[in-house]
Amino acid sequence: MLMKPPLALFLNFSGQGGVERMMLHLAKGLQPLYGSVEIVAVKTRSRYLQNDALSVPLQSLGVKHTLQSLPRLALYLRKTRPAALLAAKDRANQVAVLARALARTPTRVVLRLGTTISAATAHKPRWHKAAWALPIRYLYPKADAVVAVSKGVARDLQELVGRPLDSVVVIPNPVITPDLILQAQQPLGHPWVDDGNTPLLIGMGRLTTQKDFPTLLRAFQRVRTVRPCRLILLGEGSQRRSLEALARHLGIAQDVFLVGFVPNPYPYLKRAAVFVLSSIWEGSPNALTEALALGTPVVATDCPSGPREILQDGAVAPLVPMRDPEAMAHAILDVLDHPPDKGRLRQAAAPYTVENSARMYLKVLLGEDP
The missing domain is CATH 3.40.50.2000 (Glycogen Phosphorylase B;)
Structure with missing residues (x-):
């Protein structure tokens, strides 16, 4: 019997923010629905990994920075060929789109956007805003789908991109656990x-x-x-x-x-x-x-x-x-x-x-x- 290709969740576990916690919740929620789910991590420093009884396989790409993970993520896609790759956090989102192009695999790439970008950059210098916005405008439309965690985040993204994106879907965060x-x-x-x-x-x-x-x-x-x-x-x-x-x-x-x-x-x-x-x-x-x-x-x-x-x-x-x-x-x-x-x-x-x-x-x- 052939095994289903896994679903892969890609992000940088570098702290103890809400993104790390939500992705762990989601991985556990997807397991009984789909089966094979694995986490592909840039770093594994998060206290959530230390304090959580992790029931999902975790692979560390072993690099210091998300952007450095591009070749290793592309190799992972080429070797494992997951059914889909869900990326979380902006730099991971960018790397996910580029890695699929480099790997030349049919893996679906889905990006998760968890913040209101215009508000997060409102008090930043102009060059900083441009450095954040330009990759989003170019790369996010190339993903198969973008999950926004609220309607406000979805509207903000489409205003930033400058056109409606049919690929944007609003999904509530996996916050409330059974326990x-x-x-x-x-x-x-x-x-x-x-x-x-x-x-x-x-x-x-x-x-x-x-x-x-x-x-x-x-x-x-x-x-x-x-x-x-x-x-x-x-x-x-x-x-x-x-x-x-x-x-x-x-x-x-x-x-x-x-x-x-x-x-x-x-x-x-x-x-x-x-x-x-x-x-x-x-x-x-x-x-x-x-x-x-x-x-x-x-x-x-x-x-x-x-x-x-x-x-x-x-x-x-x-x-x-x-x-x-x-x-x-x-x-x-x-x-x-x-x-x-x-x-x-x-x-x-x-x-x-x-x-x-x-x-x-x-x-x-x-x-x-x-």
Whole structure:
């Protein structure tokens, strides 16, 4: 009996971002639907690989940079001839298109775009924007399909390319795993989490410009003047020291705790009085979806792209302007005073299950209508 050619997922596991986590979820979701699935990695430094019981075969290309992986990926395509190659992250997307051309194989190439490019490059120098945009305009149309994680990301890509792309498909991220609820029930033993009398606010994500945690700290300062509360930030990044300094400057350091990277953030999310997304750009924010799935009340910035779609134009939970601590604080206080129906929150996250997302991805990978 002939074995089916595998489905290959190609990316650089260089950190602990949402892309790495989503691709691991997707790989596990595709296995029972298709069978042979393997991950082809540029690097394998991600903590998710260290903390995850990986059930999918992983091949490391053993290079230091994604662009250096081109010849090795082309050799992999020529030797293995997977049924489809799904690439994630922009440089991996570019390399995937070039590798197929170099390998001259019939493998379907599908690209995943997980961020709103125009917003991500809005404050970059002109040369940087051009260096990012030109390869996208030339290479992305050559792929068999491009998966956008939200309608906003899809629109942004087509505006960047300068014409409609029939190959663009919107598929929700594979966020909600079967064991999410079980993971959320794990004990923490943190005194702030166990204190049921003081509301706990949670922010989550890399400590970088994109997540705009300074606005969250300033909003928290305003909330704290009205009622006692505490704030925990989950994640690590380059802005840790500046955020700690800002917390001291605002006089809130004693009620702010930067936990760092947490392999299982769900017990924190489940026990939060409010999860706050303060980003200035996204693609489809996974932490927001996870909080909703756990029935945790949320407040989110109306950033491009994703929160407005997930929160159904603000019908599910408040959307606030970006970089507006006053509006954010007002929304947080309103949610604390009037907690929403948890069932409505969970319903909003329903499209983002691993099973639903994997089924849609499989159809695109096999060239079928999703």
